[in-house]
Amino acid sequence: MATRTKTDAQAAKAVDTARGALLEQIAESEVGEHLGHIAEGERVVTHLFECTLAGYRGWRWSVTVARASRAKQITVDEVVLIPGDEAIVAPEWVPYKERIQPGDLSPGDLLPVEEDDPRLVPTYSFGDDPVDPPLSDNDRAQVRQVADDLGLGRVRTLSIEGRDLAAERWYGGDGGPDTPLAQSAPATCTTCGFLVRLSGPLSELFGVCANGNANDDGRVVSYDHGCGAHSEVQLAKRHEPQPLPGHVFDTVTHEEFEAL
Ligand code: SF4
Numbered sequence: 001m002a003t004r005t006k007t008d009a010q011a012a013k014a015v016d017t018a019r020g021a022l023l024e025q026i027a028e029s030e031v032g033e034h035l036g037h038i039a040e041g042e043r044v045v046t047h048l049f050e051c052t053l054a055g056y057r058g059w060r061w062s063v064t065v066a067r068a069s070r071a072k073q074i075t076v077d078e079v080v081l082i083p084g085d086e087a088i089v090a091p092e093w094v095p096y097k098e099r100i101q102p103g104d105l106s107p108g109d110l111l112p113v114e115e116d117d118p119r120l121v122p123t124y125s126f127g128d129d130p131v132d133p134p135l136s137d138n139d140r141a142q143v144r145q146v147a148d149d150l151g152l153g154r155v156r157t158l159s160i161e162g163r164d165l166a167a168e169r170w171y172g173g174d175g176g177p178d179t180p181l182a183q184s185a186p187a188t189c190t191t192c193g194f195l196v197r198l199s200g201p202l203s204e205l206f207g208v209c210a211n212g213n214a215n216d217d218g219r220v221v222s223y224d225h226g227c228g229a230h231s232e233v234q235l236a237k238r239h240e241p242q243p244l245p246g247h248v249f250d251t252v253t254h255e256e257f258e259a260l
Contacts, residue, residue, distance in 0.1 A: 004039075011045035011067050012037050014074040018047035018063035021076040031061060043067040044077070051081060058087030119162025123154050163201060170206060175221040185226030186233050193231035195221070 015034050022031055032050025040046050049061040064077040083089045097111070105111060113120065158166070170176065182188075189195045194211035197203055205223060209216040214229040 005041055007037070007039040008043040008045060008067055010072070011043055011065050011074060012039075014045070014065050015047055017074050017076065018065055019049065021065075022049060022061050022063050022079055025079055026061065035060060040064060043069070056081070056087070058084045060084050117162075119159055119165060120156040121159040123157045167202060167205060170220050171222050175206075175209075175216055175219050175225050177222055177224040177226075179225070181215065181227050182225045185228060185230060187230045188224050188226040189221045189230075190223035191230070191232065192226070194229075195223075 015037075019031070019034070030051065030053045032052045035048040035050055037048065038046045044064065044066045046062050046064045049063070051059040051061055053059070059081055060083075062078075062080050062082045064079075065074050066077050067074050100111060172178070176182070177188075189207060189209065192209075192211075194209055194214065195207040196210045197207050206220050207223065209219055209221045211217055211229050211231070214227050216225070216227065
C-alpha cells in the first residue's frame with residue numbers, strides 16, 4: 001500500500017521564500033495567487049503559484065523547496081512552469097513513422113523500414129516463393145552466394161505475415177468483393193480479359209486491372225471483385241441506343257418547299 005508523504009511544516013510555510021525565489025526570475029506581473037503546496041518527499045515541498053502570462057491559462061509556477069535534516073533554513077531546489085489540469089498543452093508526441101498515413105508521402109520523402117520489420121524476411125532465407133521442402137542452411141548459403149555473385153535478387157522479400165497483411169488489406173479494400181461496384185457487377189474479374197495475372201502466392205487471389213476505362217485501372221483486384229467495365233459485358237436490348245426518326249421538312253419557315 002502506498003504511504004502518504006508527511007508534509008514538512010516548515011517547508012510548507014515557506015510561501016514567501018518560494019515567491020521570493022520566483023520573483024528573482026519572473027516579473028511580478030506574471031505571478032498570481034499561491035495555489036497550494038504538494039509534499040514531494042521527506043522535507044521537500046513544491047509550492048504552486050498562478051501564472052498570469054497571456055496565453056498560459058491553467059499553467060502554474062512551481063517552486064520546490066527543501067529543508068536539510070535538523071536544519072531550520074529552507075533552500076530552493078527549482079523553479080519551473082508546469083501545466084495544470086485546465087492548461088492548453090500540445091498533443092502527445094507521435095513519432096513521424098506512426099503519424100504518416102498511406103498517401104502522405106511527397107516526392108523526396110523517405111520512410112525507412114525497420115531492420116526487424118516482421119513483414120519482411122531476407123530473400124535468401126525464404127525466396128520469392130515458399131520452398132517445399134525448406135532449404136537447408138548449406139543450400140541457403142549457396143543460394144545467397146550465387147545471388148551475390150550475380151548481383152541478382154532483392155535483399156528482403158515479404159514474410160508470410162507481410163503477405164497476409166497485404167492480402168487482408170487488399171481483400172477488404174476498394175479492390176475486394178464487398179464494394180458496391182463489385183456487388184452490382186455483371187461478372188467477376190476472374191473471367192475478365194483485362195485482368196493481368198500476378199506471380200507468387202498472392203496470385204492465388206489477386207490480379208491487376210488493366211482496363212483504362214475502369215475505376216480500378218492499375219490497381220490490385222481480387223478475383224471475386226468486378227465492375228461494369230468487364231470485358232464480356234453486353235448491353236441488354238432495352239439499354240441499346242434507340243434508332244433516330246427520319247428528318248422532318250420545315251414547311252413553316254422555308255418557302256422554297258412551296259415550289260416543290
Ligand atoms: S475491368 Fe472490371 S471486371 Fe475487368 S479486371 Fe478490371 S475491375 Fe475487374
